Amino acid sequence: MERIVLAYSGGLGTSVAIPWLPEKYNAEIVAVTMDLGQGKELDDVRERALAIGAVRSDVFVLRGEFARDFILPALQAGAFYEGRYPLATALGRPLISKHLVEIARIEGASAIAHGCTGKGNDQVRMDVSARALEPSIKVIAPARVWGLTRPEEIEYARRRGIPVPATVDSPYSTDSNLWGRSIECGVLEDPWQEPPEEIYLLTKSPAESPDRPAYVEIEFERGVPVKINGVAMSLVELIQSLETIAGAHGIGRVDMVENRLVGIKSREIYEAPAAVGLHAAHRELQKFVTPRDLERLTAELGVKYADLVYNGLWYTPTREAIDALVK
């Protein structure tokens, strides 16, 4: 029998994929959940995947790798897409694809599957990354093939006795990891609408943030942030603690209309307190040490780098070359 490795988030879309994939492709499902610091409760996710019919399931904690190999180079390159989006979601995709491909090799699976729809950038990033690493791998996106609407997914889940996650009531599509949160859809699609305060989880509104400032001193060693206010910590811990302090002071909200790779304009909200704070610190630090022409060049390369990351071109010689120069 064929075997498919599914990137299982625990949400509705990938939950209904667990029984659907075997029926459609006569395959068994290995469900893997990657912890990139989404902060969601992943405790029972493995049991849930098994209960719905996965033959095996596991959770992989990838926060350290994400911080070291993906976030850090993007920080050092000064990568903001269209000047504003620090690329949290976009940076996570190549890492997820890499592990899906590795697990597919170990499992002798012929295909990997993910929950991305046909409308966004994420499907492109997942597909392109996986095939860059393993050209023979088949990539299945059930949401794209199957084309169920949200209510149809819920109906299917109910018929199959699949517990419907409480988050399905949310009108928003969100994604989060260590580097920040992306929020889209619902009323946000109309750029005239001010985002309702309820969408924000990591940042306080200016009205609710403290009147007194917090002082944050970030120490870098060879371009790597290593200490906050004199306390040494791992990059993961440093990002998490900066997220708490900066978020409490209303830092890191981004509200923008962006050009998607798939050719549409889309209103997107991000909250990325740690990313915005660390980029600001790194940029200021560079001012002290980078000669003028090199500063201009790195600024241009930062724009290029952001486009590469956004467009799913992580596993390319161009990205590696910019990394080498920036280092």
Ligand code: ARG
């Ligand atoms: N527009 C952003 C990007 O392309 C956010 C994507 C958010 N993904 C999601 N599944 N809600 O990186």
